[in-house]
Amino acid sequence: MDLTLNVNGLPRQFSAEPSELLVERLRDGLGLTGTKVGCDTGQCGSCVVRLDGSSVKSCLILTAAAAGSEVTTIEGVSGTPDGPLTGLQEALRQEHGTQCGFCTPGMVMALGEFVDRSAATGGEDAPTEPEIREWLTGNLCRCTGYHSVVRGVQRACAAQATARQEG
Amino acid sequence: MTAPTGEASVLGAPLDSREDPQLLRGEATYIADIELPGTAHMAILGSEVAHARILSIQTKAAEQMPGVLKVATAADFTDVMPLPCIWIPGGVESHFPPHPYGLPGARPVLTGDTVRHVGDAIAVVVAETPRQAAAALAAITVDYEPLPVVTRADQALAEGAPQLHEAVPGNLNAYWTCGDKERTDAAIAAAEVTVELDLVNQRTINSPIEPRGAVGDYHAATGEYTLYASTQGPHNHRFLLSALVLGIPFNKLRVIAPTVGGSFGTKGYLYPDMALVLLLSKALGRPVKWVDTRTGLMNSTVQGRDHRQHVTLAGTRDGRITAVRCTSHANLGAYPSTIGPGVATALMGRSISGMYQIDAAFCEVYAAFTNTVPLGAQRGSGRAEAAFLMERLVDRYAAEIGMDPAEVRRRNLVPAEKFPYDNGLGWTYDSGNYRENFDKALELAGYADMPARKAEARTRGKRLGVGLATYVAICGVGPSTRMSQEGMLGGTWESANIRVHPTGEVTVTVGSASTGQSHGTVFAQVAAAELGIDPANVQVLEGDTLKAPYGQGTYGSRSYSMAAPAVALTARKIRSKLVRAGAVFLGIPEEKVVYAGGGVHEDGNPENAKTFAELAMAMWYGWGLPPEIEPALDETTHFDPPDFNYPFGSHVAVVEIDELTGETEVVSYTAVDDAGNIGNPKIVLGQIEGSILHGLGQALMEAAEYDTDGRLITADLTGYALPRAADAPFFTLGKTVTPSPHNPLGAKGAGEIATVPPAAAVVNAVVDALSDLGVQHIDMPVTPEKVWRVLAGRTAGTGGTGGTAGTGAAAGTGTEGGPR
Numbered sequence: 001m002d003l004t005l006n007v008n009g010l011p012r013q014f015s016a017e018p019s020e021l022l023v024e025r026l027r028d029g030l031g032l033t034g035t036k037v038g039c040d041t042g043q044c045g046s047c048v049v050r051l052d053g054s055s056v057k058s059c060l061i062l063t064a065a066a067a068g069s070e071v072t073t074i075e076g077v078s079g080t081p082d083g084p085l086t087g088l089q090e091a092l093r094q095e096h097g098t099q100c101g102f103c104t105p106g107m108v109m110a111l112g113e114f115v116d117r118s119a120a121t122g123g124e125d126a127p128t129e130p131e132i133r134e135w136l137t138g139n140l141c142r143c144t145g146y147h148s149v150v151r152g153v154q155r156a157c158a159a160q161a162t163a164r165q166e167g
Numbered sequence: 168m169t170a171p172t173g174e175a176s177v178l179g180a181p182l183d184s185r186e187d188p189q190l191l192r193g194e195a196t197y198i199a200d201i202e203l204p205g206t207a208h209m210a211i212l213g214s215e216v217a218h219a220r221i222l223s224i225q226t227k228a229a230e231q232m233p234g235v236l237k238v239a240t241a242a243d244f245t246d247v248m249p250l251p252c253i254w255i256p257g258g259v260e261s262h263f264p265p266h267p268y269g270l271p272g273a274r275p276v277l278t279g280d281t282v283r284h285v286g287d288a289i290a291v292v293v294a295e296t297p298r299q300a301a302a303a304l305a306a307i308t309v310d311y312e313p314l315p316v317v318t319r320a321d322q323a324l325a326e327g328a329p330q331l332h333e334a335v336p337g338n339l340n341a342y343w344t345c346g347d348k349e350r351t352d353a354a355i356a357a358a359e360v361t362v363e364l365d366l367v368n369q370r371t372i373n374s375p376i377e378p379r380g381a382v383g384d385y386h387a388a389t390g391e392y393t394l395y396a397s398t399q400g401p402h403n404h405r406f407l408l409s410a411l412v413l414g415i416p417f418n419k420l421r422v423i424a425p426t427v428g429g430s431f432g433t434k435g436y437l438y439p440d441m442a443l444v445l446l447l448s449k450a451l452g453r454p455v456k457w458v459d460t461r462t463g464l465m466n467s468t469v470q471g472r473d474h475r476q477h478v479t480l481a482g483t484r485d486g487r488i489t490a491v492r493c494t495s496h497a498n499l500g501a502y503p504s505t506i507g508p509g510v511a512t513a514l515m516g517r518s519i520s521g522m523y524q525i526d527a528a529f530c531e532v533y534a535a536f537t538n539t540v541p542l543g544a545q546r547g548s549g550r551a552e553a554a555f556l557m558e559r560l561v562d563r564y565a566a567e568i569g570m571d572p573a574e575v576r577r578r579n580l581v582p583a584e585k586f587p588y589d590n591g592l593g594w595t596y597d598s599g600n601y602r603e604n605f606d607k608a609l610e611l612a613g614y615a616d617m618p619a620r621k622a623e624a625r626t627r628g629k630r631l632g633v634g635l636a637t638y639v640a641i642c643g644v645g646p647s648t649r650m651s652q653e654g655m656l657g658g659t660w661e662s663a664n665i666r667v668h669p670t671g672e673v674t675v676t677v678g679s680a681s682t683g684q685s686h687g688t689v690f691a692q693v694a695a696a697e698l699g700i701d702p703a704n705v706q707v708l709e710g711d712t713l714k715a716p717y718g719q720g721t722y723g724s725r726s727y728s729m730a731a732p733a734v735a736l737t738a739r740k741i742r743s744k745l746v747r748a749g750a751v752f753l754g755i756p757e758e759k760v761v762y763a764g765g766g767v768h769e770d771g772n773p774e775n776a777k778t779f780a781e782l783a784m785a786m787w788y789g790w791g792l793p794p795e796i797e798p799a800l801d802e803t804t805h806f807d808p809p810d811f812n813y814p815f816g817s818h819v820a821v822v823e824i825d826e827l828t829g830e831t832e833v834v835s836y837t838a839v840d841d842a843g844n845i846g847n848p849k850i851v852l853g854q855i856e857g858s859i860l861h862g863l864g865q866a867l868m869e870a871a872e873y874d875t876d877g878r879l880i881t882a883d884l885t886g887y888a889l890p891r892a893a894d895a896p897f898f899t900l901g902k903t904v905t906p907s908p909h910n911p912l913g914a915k916g917a918g919e920i921a922t923v924p925p926a927a928a929v930v931n932a933v934v935d936a937l938s939d940l941g942v943q944h945i946d947m948p949v950t951p952e953k954v955w956r957v958l959a960g961r962t963a964g965t966g967g968t969g970g971t972a973g974t975g976a977a978a979g980t981g982t983e984g985g986p987r
Contacts, residue, residue: 034193040462043885075193102377104190141376142889
């Protein structure tokens with residue numbers, strides 16, 4: 001079937017089998033290999049992308065079901081390939097919220113939505129540690145124990161709140 | 168000239184990882200991201216049954232499926248040798264399936280006659296796309312004649328058990344011992360107090376988030392093979408695959424490790440797929456790529472732990488441990504993995520006495536083959552199993568004599584003045600101040616406040632338990648000769664090369680290969696500190712056997728205590744050469760040359776100087792150098808330490824058990840680890856935190872469970888539980904520092920050491936919380952169901968099991984033995 005997806009701001013037209021998964025289209029069809037496949041069962045979260053703003057596991061959705069949607073992958077997060085790191089990425093860098101990095105793109109995508117939501121509340125209430133951990137439960141990491149990731153999110157939200165106060 | 172002259176701020180500084188930006192952008196290339204032009208895709212058919220003779224394999228239908236290029240079975244690879252095992256238990260007779268070179272042999276690349284575990288590789292399909300290859304697998308028909316199945320080591324050794332290998336009578340790979348049996352038996356017989364436990368250290372799955380993969384690329388014009396693989400040891404794989412499996416010259420195989428998505432031990436092993444992609448690339452004249460699925464990984468990548476132990480501790484009434492003894496049945500799985508038999512014996516057995524000074528110790532291991540996935544290393548391997556048994560015993564003993572478990576530990580720690588300390592089991596601990604470390608952990612954890620916290624928890628319907636665990640973790644594998652005595656068939660030294668380019672930039676190339684440890688950052692720090700230059704000026708390369716000096720790889724927390732010392736020693740060679748050459752360039756005697764800030768100047772006359780960049784260019788030109796000084800700056804070191812190093816630490820787990828649900832929550836966790844001098848505390852912090860959570864995973868939720876037919880029923884992440892972000896609070900971490908004398912950096916292993924004690928700490932805490940019910944032990948994983956049964960038994964008036972102090976193991980669960 002012929003489909004259109006808007007991927008990282010660009011319309012992409014292609015023909016796909018009905019059973020094709022979105023992650024297959026992104027990785028194999030469009031060469032966007034930043035999105036990872038870790039578990040095949042929707043457990044690990046390495047394949048998370050943003051679909052019309054919401055973070056979803058791209059191994060659990062058919063390409064056809066995403067037709068016409070706006071998809072953002074890790075490659076689209078910084079705007080341009082050599083664009084600056086986002087506040088979240090920068091905070092994760094400062095807290096060394098990575099190790100092997102395989103789960104990292106999925107985490108950046110999932111946590112990006114969390115940080116956006118936090119900003120949308122006006123940053124009045126900094127998210128609590130349990131709230132961050134709860135949001136992160138859809139993403140598995142075997143290296144870090146999540147601590148540095150949680151600290152990274154705390155740092156990103158705090159930086160956002162500070163920027164808002166100063167702005 | 169031995170002390171570093173570089174900036175003290177560079178080494179030991181928490182510099183940001185230079186690897187992070189590309190990881191955060193999703194730009195790093197993992198094995199699945201490699202797409203060579205013309206690539207064909209391979210899928211592997213694993214056995215559906217755990218033990219059977221293969222009567223026939225029908226591949227015709229698969230060959231006619233769309234896109235299929237080739238279907239191959241064992242019959243296609245009769246001239247390929249089996250994958251060898253290179254770490255056998257030292258000093259004892261071992262039985263293995265044969266390898267033609269007289270090595271301890273292992274599995275064939277494809278199994279043709281008898282399958283021995285679910286997932287055993289039977290056939291492969293190569294097709295144009297991964298989907299086509301996977302679809303064609305379903306069209307292959309295998310006729311099996313089922314054979315009886317055994318999945319437990321103790322049962323495999325019993326009379327009448329199913330036999331796995333003709334060359335291995337009774338399935339016994341080896342009976343291995345360490346320590347002094349007579350002395351230990353005598354001490355136990357004469358003891359005032361003895362305690363015993365039966366322990367199941369359950370089989371677990373390392374579960375790196377990236378599954379394994381391999382790409383083979385054969386070039387007919389040169390006869391050269393290139394293997395891209397998710398490997399921890401590209402050189403080692405090159406050595407083993409070329410000479411011992413493919414039978415091709417060493418210099419015809421190049422191995423490249425791309426970015427590797429976690430390993431924790433599993434990606435240092437030889438697997439059939441590595442050979443198959445190379446063989447099929449040659450057969451088809453195209454690159455051949457294979458990427459595993461999660462279920463495939465769980466049914467074929469080495470698994471960890473898996474000991475059944477009977478353990479005994481003897482002591483005095485006043486808290487002095489006099490002997491420890493362990494009898495263990497270790498489950499090697501269906502075939503000897505590359506180093507599995509060594510892990511199951513020496514790494515575990517020689518470690519059982521931990522941080523304690525014990526007069527008599529003995530460990531015996533029966534290593535057996537069963538119809539399960541081959542056993543290998545797992546984060547903290549061997550040492551975690553040892554710490555678990557010892558720390559469980561110490562708590563049992565403390566309960567028996569009615570003494571605070573902290574006090575029992577304190578009385579038995581090896582005193583600081585006893586180092587180097589021979590533990591009587593084969594290890595000689597290099598350095599340490601165990602008392603300082605232990606007391607620091609108790610203080611940080613607020614150990615003195617625990618009675619009040621227990622009382623407070625009761626008011627909330629929670630049972631609070633406190634668990635202590637200490638450990639010594641042999642690291643820095645290691646001294647090659649010493650490892651040969653342990654049965655390692657191969658060197659275990661490590662290497663580094665440093666090139667100073669004419670423009671003054673520096674490239675460090677190492678033989679190890681990162682699986683997420685930020686080698687590029689840390690090795691640059693080491694070289695920069697030694698040379699007195701900016702680490703931003705130092706590039707680090709690794710993971711490509713064509714470019715890197717020989718090395719053995721990343722495993723056993725050895726990179727910073729093996730490869731980094733090689734970097735440091737190489738930098739010192741460069742520095743030394745620059746001092747000699749500097750004397751020529753400055754026109755002064757060598758003893759007047761001062762090396763500082765990367766350059767040289769005349770002592771007392773800083774005006775007469777050359778910068779690092781000037782020296783680099785001058786050495787490139789080579790003009791005016793005397794014959795005894797070669798031009799250019801290019802040095803290599805192969806570092807083989809005099810002995811291992813021995814990091815150690817003390818952990819305190821506090822858990823709360825819900826009276827109603829039996830759920831165990833880790834409410835605080837304190838760890839004080841000693842890894843000697845540390846290169847980058849930010850990197851090490853992340854490794855410590857991840858390691859602890861890995862250990863908590865074994866304690867609370869992880870178990871590879873096989874049914875009686877030998878099927879792994881936890882073969883994906885819906886069935887196998889991994890800790891998630893909400894499964895632990897932030898940890899309280901501290902450190903002590905006792906440098907190792909066995910390498911020039913004073914480093915000890917760090918990466919996995921904090922995985923060693925958490926399982927013991929948590930189970931000790933759970934038993935503490937349930938001790939008033941008579942519970943003496945509870946098998947891992949400590950699931951809510953198991954605990955609930957204990958609690959329910961109490962309310963039903965049946966009481967906890969155990970309570971016969973002094974002898975006999977008592978599983979609080981009342982089950983026959985854990986999670987199987």
